[in-house]
Amino acid sequence: MKQRQLPYAVFRQLASEGVALRGCGDFGEGLAAARWSRNETAETSYIQPNHHTLSLYIQGGESFRRRKADGELRSHGAGSLCLMPKNQTSDWLVAGPIDLFHLYIPSTLFDRAAVSALDRDPARVMLPERTFFTDPMLEQVIRLAFLGKDWAEPAESLALSSAGHLLIAHLITAYSEAGRGGLIAKGGLPPRVHRRVEDYIDANLDAPIHISDLAELAGLSEFHFARMFKAATGEAPHGFLQRRRMERAKRLLIETQMPMAELALACGFSSQSHFTVSFRKHVGLTPSKYRAAAG
Numbered sequence: 562m563k564q565r566q567l568p569y570a571v572f573r574q575l576a577s578e579g580v581a582l583r584g585c586g587d588f589g590e591g592l593a594a595a596r597w598s599r600n601e602t603a604e605t606s607y608i609q610p611n612h613h614t615l616s617l618y619i620q621g622g623e624s625f626r627r628r629k630a631d632g633e634l635r636s637h638g639a640g641s642l643c644l645m646p647k648n649q650t651s652d653w654l655v656a657g658p659i660d661l662f663h664l665y666i667p668s669t670l671f672d673r674a675a676v677s678a679l680d681r682d683p684a685r686v687m688l689p690e691r692t693f694f695t696d697p698m699l700e701q702v703i704r705l706a707f708l709g710k711d712w713a714e715p716a717e718s719l720a721l722s723s724a725g726h727l728l729i730a731h732l733i734t735a736y737s738e739a740g741r742g743g744l745i746a747k748g749g750l751p752p753r754v755h756r757r758v759e760d761y762i763d764a765n766l767d768a769p770i771h772i773s774d775l776a777e778l779a780g781l782s783e784f785h786f787a788r789m790f791k792a793a794t795g796e797a798p799h800g801f802l803q804r805r806r807m808e809r810a811k812r813l814l815i816e817t818q819m820p821m822a823e824l825a826l827a828c829g830f831s832s833q834s835h836f837t838v839s840f841r842k843h844v845g846l847t848p849s850k851y852r853a854a855a856g
Contacts, residue, residue: 567593569665570610571645578605583660586712588722589771591667592729594707600658607651613666613688614645615728617703624656627692634692640700644691644736647671651690662703666729674729677782679739686739688732696735702728715769716806716829716839720799722771726783749793754779758790762802766809767827770802807843810836814852821848 566576567585572595576582585595596619607614618625623638633654645651647668672683679686706724710717750758758775775798776786790798810828813819819827825836840848 567595567665569593569612569614571607571612571614571663572665574605574607578603584712586721588712588718588725589773590670590722591665592670592722592725593665594712594725595663595665596708597661597663598659599655599661601655602657603655605653605655607645607653609648609650610645611647612668613647613671614643615664615666615699615732616643616645617641617662617700619660619662619704619708621657622659622661625659626654626656628652628654636693637695640695641693642691642696642699643693644688644732646688646690649690662707664703664707664725664728671729671733673782674726674784675733675737675739677784678730678733681739686733686737688737691736696731698731699728702731711835713831714835715831716803716835718769718771719775719802722773722783723787723797723799726772726787730784750779750789755790755793762805766802766806766829768829770829772798803839803843806830807840810840810848811844811851814848815855824848 566573567587572585572593575595575597581598583596583598585593587593618636618639618641620639622636622641625636627634627643629652671688672686675681675683675686702724706720706727710721712721749755758778761775761778762770772783772787775790776783779786779789781789787798790796790801794801796804806828810824813824813827817824821836822833825831825833828836830836830839837847840846840851844851846854
C-alpha cells in the first residue's frame with residue numbers, strides 16, 4: 562500500500578528513509594501529526610524545514626542523540642520532547658527502537674496564534690530550539706488528546722484541533738521570549754455569540770467541526786475562543802460537542818427505529834463501531850441496550 566504523504570519537510574524526510582508510519586492526520590488549517598516507529602542505527606538530518614515541529618518520544622529512544630557543533634546531546638528516552646523551529650537544520654543519530662510523535666505546525670497558523678495570544682507582531686515571536694526537554698503539560702496533552710483518539714474519525718475533529726491549538730498556545734506563552742507573561746483571555750462569550758455557536762453546533766452534529774469553524778463564528782481567534790467558551794459554559798468546546806452528540810443519539814434511539822449505522826452517521830461518527838464505543842463510554846450502556854431499556 563502506498564504510504565500517505567503530508568506536505569512537511571520533516572515528514573517527507575522520514576518517509577524518504579523508509580521509516581514506518583503508524584498513522585497521520587490533518588486537523589484543519591494545515592495542522593497535522595504523524596506517529597512513527599523505527600528500530601535501526603542511522604543518521605537523519607532535517608534541512609531548513611519550512612514549518613515548526615514538536616516531537617515526543619512515546620517509548621524508547623534512550624540511545625538517540627542530537628549532533629551539534631559543540632558536541633552531542635543525549636535523549637532521556639520516553640517523555641523526551643524536542644522543539645524544532647522553522648528554517649533550523651538539525652542532525653540526529655538514531656540507535657535502537659523508538660515510538661515517536663510529531664506535530665507539524667505551519668508558520669501561517671503559528672503566526673495567527675502568536676497575534677491571538679500576545680497581540681504582537683508575529684515576526685517578533687520566535688520559537689527557541691529545545692532538545693530533549695520535559696514538559697508535563699505538553700506530554701499529557703499529546704498522550705491523552707492525540708494518542709488516545711482515532712485521527713481519521715470525523716467525530717474527533719474538534720477535540721484534535723482544540724488540542725493542537727492548546728499546544729501551540731502553550732509553546733508561544735511558555736517558551737517564546739515574547740510570550741513570557743503573555744496575555745490570557747478572561748470572561749465568557751456574550752449571550753448572542755454563545756447562542757450563535759450553540760446553534761451552529763446543533764445544526765452540524767452530523768459533520769466534522771473544527772475549532773476554527775466555531776472561532777470564526779464568534780469573531781475570535783481559536784486561542785481566545787476556547788477559553789471564553791469554557792468560561793461561558795464550564796466545558797471545553799469538544800466536551801460540549803460530544804455531549805450534544807450523545808443527547809441527539811439518545812433521542813434518536815428512543816424516538817426512532819433508525820438503523821444503528823445510519824444513526825451513527827447522523828450523530829457525526831464515521832462508523833457504527835466508533836459510535837458504539839463512544840456511546841458506551843459516555844452513557845454506560847451500548848446503544849442497543851439503551852434502546853431496549855428505553856422501550
